[in-house]
Amino acid sequence: MLTEERLQTIQNMIERRKSASIQELVEELDISESTVRRDLTLLHQQGRISKVRGGAMACGSHYSAEDDPVSSRRDRNLEEKQAIARYAASLIRPHDFIFLDAGTTTEWIIDYLSERNVVFVTNALTHARKLSQMGYTTYIPGGEFKAATEAVVGEEAVESLRKYNFTKGFWGTNGVSPGGGFSTPDVKEAIMKKTAMEHCAERFVLCDSSKFSQYSCVKFGEIANAVIITTEFTKEILGDEFYDYETGGKIRLAAAAAALH
Numbered sequence: 001m002l003t004e005e006r007l008q009t010i011q012n013m014i015e016r017r018k019s020a021s022i023q024e025l026v027e028e029l030d031i032s033e034s035t036v037r038r039d040l041t042l043l044h045q046q047g048r049i050s051k052v053r054g055g056a057m058a059c060g061s062h063y064s065a066e067d068d069p070v071s072s073r074r075d076r077n078l079e080e081k082q083a084i085a086r087y088a089a090s091l092i093r094p095h096d097f098i099f100l101d102a103g104t105t106t107e108w109i110i111d112y113l114s115e116r117n118v119v120f121v122t123n124a125l126t127h128a129r130k131l132s133q134m135g136y137t138t139y140i141p142g143g144e145f146k147a148a149t150e151a152v153v154g155e156e157a158v159e160s161l162r163k164y165n166f167t168k169g170f171w172g173t174n175g176v177s178p179g180g181g182f183s184t185p186d187v188k189e190a191i192m193k194k195t196a197m198e199h200c201a202e203r204f205v206l207c208d209s210s211k212f213s214q215y216s217c218v219k220f221g222e223i224a225n226a227v228i229i230t231t232e233f234t235k236e237i238l239g240d241e242f243y244d245y246e247t248g249g250k251i252r253l254a255a256a257a258a259a260l261h
Contacts, residue, residue, distance in 0.1 A: 006031070010039055011048050014058050018213040019177040021055035055180070057215050080208040080231045081105040086112045087252070088170055088206055088229055094118070096167045099196045100127055102151035102189075103172025105206040110134070121164060123152040123192055146189070153188035161195045169200035171226070175214030176207055181223055183216035190218035197221050204229055227252055 009029065014020045025036045044051035049058060085108030092098065094117045100106055102124035110130045120131050121139045131138040143157030171193055173182045182205055184190050197203050203226035212230075229252050 007039055007043055007048075010036075010056075011043055014049050014056050017058075017177070019052075019055060019057040019180045019215050021180070024055070052215060057177075057180075058213075081108055081206075083231050084206050084208060084229050085109045088204060089113050091168065091204065092118055097121075097164070099161075099164070099166045099169035099200055100124070100131075101169070101171040101193060101196070102127065102149050103206070105208065106170050106172050109170060109206075121161070121166070123157060124150055125152070126150050144188070146186070149186075149189065151189060151192070153186070153192050158191055158195050161192070161199060164199055166196070166200040168202045169196055169204065171197070171203070171205045171221075173205050173207055173211055173220075174216040176205070176211055176223060176228065177213050177215055180215040181219040182221040182226070183214075183219045185216045185218070187218050190220040193220040197225065203227065206230075 006029070010020075010025060013025070013028070022033060022036050022040070025031075025040075026033050029036070040049065040051050040056045043049045044056070049056045081104065085105055088106075089109045089112035092113065092115050094115055096115070096118050098118060098120045100109065100120055100122040102122070107124070107127055107130070110127060113134070113136075116135070119137045119139075120127075121141070122128050122131070123141055123143075125140070125145070128138050128140045141152055141157035141160040143152045143160075144154035145151075146153050171182070174185060175183045177183075182193075184193065197220070203221075205221070205226045205228050207228050207230045209230060209232040
């Protein structure tokens with residue numbers, strides 16, 4: 001394959017998926033990692049893609065390297081978050097043992113809870129306080145408190161999660177894309193999310209439409225490993241296999257809750 005042909009192939013792949021990791025490009029094009037890195041640098045210099053840590057994104061996609069404070073995110077895309085959270089809460093059944101991730105969308109789940117015989121583990125102090133005040137048995141992992149996201153993180157918190165086996169879990173995410181998977185800017189939060197996912201039977205990621213084709217520093221899960229709950233979606237964003245939500249795909253539209261249940 002000629003150099004320009006290879007560059008165009010890489011660009012097309014990234015534009016189609018919105019993002020791609022170095023490893024994905026190595027495997028799909030059957031070329032060396034060093035060649036991929038050189039090609040990405042050249043494409044970036046030519047303004048044809050945006051090179052980021054571990055891969056590249058299509059021009060116009062958004063890359064976040066740090067979390068905005070909770071106070072600045074709480075009212076962002078509020079109606080979407082509420083619809084998503086309401087649907088997520090409807091999935092909770094009696095005797096569920098739930099992991100509830102920190103985040104402004106996951107917090108709204110608490111407002112729509114109807115089942116009473118449920119136990120929660122959460123790494124968000126705000127979530128824990130609200131759940132406890134409502135009478136739910138609630139556990140908090142010990143560890144480091146991160147002010148920006150109001151989440152408990154760190155080695156001690158991760159270790160405490162490993163003793164649990166959750167029936168369901170609900171996570172927030174900063175971005176979701178084929179190459180970047182579910183991602184977040186902070187490595188400690190990513191490890192918490194990833195560990196909880198590994199100990200959970202059913203996994204749901206709450207994702208308003210602004211999160212698609214977004215890319216943060218650290219991947220905490222593959223998009224095939226959890227059901228995405230959202231309000232708006234087109235198959236061009238992630239692919240056909242995620243679009244068929246009514247027949248067992250990996251997308252569920254909160255607006256279609258009545259049809260699905």
